[in-house]
Amino acid sequence: MSAFIQVRKLTKSFKSLQAVKGIDFEVPRGICFGLLGPNGAGKTTTIEMMEGIVSIDSGEILYDGLPLNQGMNQRIGIQFQNTALQDHLTGRECLQMFASFYQKGLPPHELINLCQLGDFADQDHRKLSGGQKQRLLLAIALVNDPQILFLDEPTTGLDPHARRNFWSLINRIKALGKTIVLTTHYMDEAETLCDDIAIMDKGQIIARGAPRDLLSEHFRGVLIRLPEQTLPNAVMLECQPKLERGHWYVNTDKVEHTLKLLVEQQVNLEGLHVKSANLDDLFLKLTGHGLQEQTEVVKESAHV
Numbered sequence: 001m002s003a004f005i006q007v008r009k010l011t012k013s014f015k016s017l018q019a020v021k022g023i024d025f026e027v028p029r030g031i032c033f034g035l036l037g038p039n040g041a042g043k044t045t046t047i048e049m050m051e052g053i054v055s056i057d058s059g060e061i062l063y064d065g066l067p068l069n070q071g072m073n074q075r076i077g078i079q080f081q082n083t084a085l086q087d088h089l090t091g092r093e094c095l096q097m098f099a100s101f102y103q104k105g106l107p108p109h110e111l112i113n114l115c116q117l118g119d120f121a122d123q124d125h126r127k128l129s130g131g132q133k134q135r136l137l138l139a140i141a142l143v144n145d146p147q148i149l150f151l152d153e154p155t156t157g158l159d160p161h162a163r164r165n166f167w168s169l170i171n172r173i174k175a176l177g178k179t180i181v182l183t184t185h186y187m188d189e190a191e192t193l194c195d196d197i198a199i200m201d202k203g204q205i206i207a208r209g210a211p212r213d214l215l216s217e218h219f220r221g222v223l224i225r226l227p228e229q230t231l232p233n234a235v236m237l238e239c240q241p242k243l244e245r246g247h248w249y250v251n252t253d254k255v256e257h258t259l260k261l262l263v264e265q266q267v268n269l270e271g272l273h274v275k276s277a278n279l280d281d282l283f284l285k286l287t288g289h290g291l292q293e294q295t296e297v298v299k300e301s302a303h304v
């Protein structure tokens with residue numbers, strides 16, 4: 001597959017803060033590409049540079065080998081984290097209004113069907129639930145029938161049912177052959193939707209590849225998690241456990257053998273948990289801190 005979007009040595013600073021520190025990646029045509037990372041990692045700044053909304057300090061972004069231009073702008077659709085819609089308009093009227101900004105696109109009734117807005121398209125948009133509003137914003141992002149769809153944290157704040165519903169819509173849109181660039185700090189979302197991901201932390205890309213490949217590159221077998229305790233030397237030597245956030249983690253592809261050793265060495269197994277590694281575990285392994293953990297810290301400090 002040819003690279004549709006190429007990002008080269010991209011940087012952006014806000015005064016003394018370097019938000020994006022010279023990142024490189026490519027997005028093949030027709031895939032769902034995920035930019036992942038905790039709050040403040042630089043995802044939105046990166047995606048907004050790709051959209052042409054935020055200026056680039058240095059580096060370049062190419063679409064089909066060319067810089068973003070007016071023609072390409074018509075081929076891009078954007079779902080922002082927040083979009084202010086005009087009061088009193090129904091969903092259908094919002095779609096008609098946004099469609100009038102473009103020379104061509106999808107008719108509102110098709111978008112209503114595609115994004116499953118039928119039951120509430122004629123209601124005032126202010127009365128919509130969180131999940132319904134996100135579906136309307138998705139439909140608005142699709143009014144010009146774009147080749148590339150940018151989704152910036154589209155499911156933040158939605159309940160699990162609404163998130164799953166939204167994921168199935170994204171898969172429908174992907175099946176239409178569109179290239180999707182998505183930012184999220186939900187690792188399960190990335191594992192479900194993305195063919196390819198870049199994990200960002202502090203303005204840099206710390207891992208890049210298909211989610212399954214990244215997991216098999218960094219983990220073998222399963223992860224055994226145990227509450228923090230003093231472990232016998234035999235366990236320390238053979239299992240090489242890692243202590244993170246009050247738990248020991250043992251990565252093993254010989255689970256029966258490892259469990260037998262823990263029993264023989266009289267390790268306290270209360271609270272033991274065996275699971276497959278996921279992208280949260282990968283982030284923890286690469287950075288030493290959890291994704292949600294950092295998100296919570298930022299949220300808490302924002303409330304102080």
Ligand SMILES: Nc1ncnc2c1ncn2[C@@H]1O[C@H](COP(=O)(O)OP(=O)(O)OP(=O)(O)O)[C@@H](O)[C@H]1O
Pocket residue numbers: 014017019037038039040041042043044045046185
């Ligand atoms: N317009 C701006 N002016 C000053 N600082 C900014 C601006 N936009 C972003 N930043 C800072 O740049 C850093 C990266 O922010 P960015 O929004 O790109 O991160 P993010 O990964 O998208 O986070 P979130 O998940 O919270 O949206 C943060 O420290 C943020 O405070």
